[in-house]
Amino acid sequence: MRSYDAIVVGLGAMGSATLYHLALGGRRVLGLEQFKRGHELGSSHGDSRVIREQYFEHPLYVPIIQRAYELWQELEVQTEIRLMTLNGGLMIGPPDGMVVGGTLRSAVAFDLPHEVLTAGEVSERFPAFHLADGLIAVLDPRAGFLEPESCNTAHIDGARRAGAEIRFEEPVIQWAPDGDGVRVKTASGSYRADRLLFSAGAWSGDLLRDLKLPLTVERQVAFWLDPDESTVSYDKSRFPIYAYEYIPGSICYGFPRLARGVKASVMHGGELSLTPGHVRRTVYEGEVELLRAALSAILPGLATAPVLDNGVCLFTNTPDHDFIVDFHPHFPQVLVSSPCSGHGFKFASALGEIQAELLTKGSTRFDISAFRIDRFSGGVP
Numbered sequence: 001m002r003s004y005d006a007i008v009v010g011l012g013a014m015g016s017a018t019l020y021h022l023a024l025g026g027r028r029v030l031g032l033e034q035f036k037r038g039h040e041l042g043s044s045h046g047d048s049r050v051i052r053e054q055y056f057e058h059p060l061y062v063p064i065i066q067r068a069y070e071l072w073q074e075l076e077v078q079t080e081i082r083l084m085t086l087n088g089g090l091m092i093g094p095p096d097g098m099v100v101g102g103t104l105r106s107a108v109a110f111d112l113p114h115e116v117l118t119a120g121e122v123s124e125r126f127p128a129f130h131l132a133d134g135l136i137a138v139l140d141p142r143a144g145f146l147e148p149e150s151c152n153t154a155h156i157d158g159a160r161r162a163g164a165e166i167r168f169e170e171p172v173i174q175w176a177p178d179g180d181g182v183r184v185k186t187a188s189g190s191y192r193a194d195r196l197l198f199s200a201g202a203w204s205g206d207l208l209r210d211l212k213l214p215l216t217v218e219r220q221v222a223f224w225l226d227p228d229e230s231t232v233s234y235d236k237s238r239f240p241i242y243a244y245e246y247i248p249g250s251i252c253y254g255f256p257r258l259a260r261g262v263k264a265s266v267m268h269g270g271e272l273s274l275t276p277g278h279v280r281r282t283v284y285e286g287e288v289e290l291l292r293a294a295l296s297a298i299l300p301g302l303a304t305a306p307v308l309d310n311g312v313c314l315f316t317n318t319p320d321h322d323f324i325v326d327f328h329p330h331f332p333q334v335l336v337s338s339p340c341s342g343h344g345f346k347f348a349s350a351l352g353e354i355q356a357e358l359l360t361k362g363s364t365r366f367d368i369s370a371f372r373i374d375r376f377s378g379g380v381p
């Protein structure tokens with residue numbers, strides 16, 4: 001049986017980044033992925049992902065995102081591939097709402113440069129935006145977007161160059177502790193390793209059935225729209241990324257025009273499933289209407305634009321929407337990551353480094369106490 005320092009199960013954003021950092025650190029590593037390279041059945045596809053520093057969800061994410069920026073930049077230099085475009089971001093909502101209030105909380109806590117803009121100031125600087133009465137925006141100058149397919153390619157190719165063994169279309173069907181290490185059985189082989197990372201995204205509940213993690217798989221639809229550009233521009237130079245709290249606690253978000261169109265989506269509110277196998281992968285015609293209604297209060301031209309394309313993607317939600325990054329409560333040689341409640345991609349470079357540290361040294365300098373498994377009372381037997 002082949003033996004490794006570590007095996008990584010699942011090569012989406014989280015697994016590929018961790019494999020990369022393990023391989024760079026000189027570890028003998030194996031990455032196992034059930035589907036083809038570049039598949040679109042999980043959570044890490046779809047052309048663009050928001051990255052923002054002034055994290056409205058909670059300031060605890062700020063040090064991790066700051067490390068993520070550094071690592072994405074390093075990866076760009078190493079691969080000579082553009083991964084990240086920092087064209088700024090508008091965090092839009094009522095002044096006392098979650099998005100504006102949370103953004104300012106993180107900006108102030110870490111003394112980050114930001115501007116609070118009135119509706120008029122927003123339209124002056126970014127003409128496609130017309131904010132309805134009662135809305136303001138916080139401009140995060142370091143926000144922008146990542147290209148997820150290129151990020152995953154950079155991590156996977158980098159890991160392979162550093163010596164990682166990588167097997168696509170080889171699903172893990174069973175695993176068991178083996179002394180201080182683990183054994184893993186796939187559809188075509190068996191392997192042993194000292195350490196194991198589960199970064200299986202929406203499939204985490206299947207592989208970690210023993211933990212009874214309270215996860216839900218949520219179907220999300222992104223739309224690529226084709227607004228008229230004769231009077232206003234959707235180019236990244238005049239059109240930042242944005243997140244808009246359209247009703248209290250709920251956001252829609254979007255990007256400038258990229259090759260496939262002007263992408264926008266409503267976050268959460270999608271159909272919930274227990275496993276990815278039950279997710280409806282088709283999009284029906286009227287599904288764009290909720291997005292149109294949300295956008296009408298900030299981007300009237302985009303709200304009525306024809307749809308060019310759509311795509312289904314999966315969130316793996318925890319009840320509090322914070323991540324899971326923790327050792328298996330019964331097997332400390334096993335690390336569990338990946339359920340990111342739909343906001344994890346931007347952190348993948350840093351979580352890859354953190355998870356590699358946890359697997360090799362058992363600790364990290366970052367505060368990840370909010371990501372512990374034992375916060376789910378009654379979830380872990």
Ligand SMILES: Cc1cc2nc3c(=O)[nH]c(=O)nc-3n(C[C@H](O)[C@H](O)[C@H](O)COP(=O)(O)OP(=O)(O)OC[C@H]3O[C@@H](n4cnc5c(N)ncnc54)[C@H](O)[C@@H]3O)c2cc1C
Nearest residue numbers: 010012013014034042043044050172201203313344345346
């Ligand atoms: C529509 C949408 C928009 C999003 N927008 C943003 C955004 O703007 N900014 C942001 O930061 N985040 C965003 N996210 C969230 C982010 O993309 C995810 O948190 C992140 O991609 C999750 O990566 P992952 O590696 O955990 O999961 P995945 O990419 O799904 O990877 C898990 C992998 O494990 C494999 N696997 C599962 N079981 C097995 C097995 N038994 N054997 C082998 N392999 C297995 C799967 O095939 C899969 O490839 C968005 C997500 C969606 C769906």
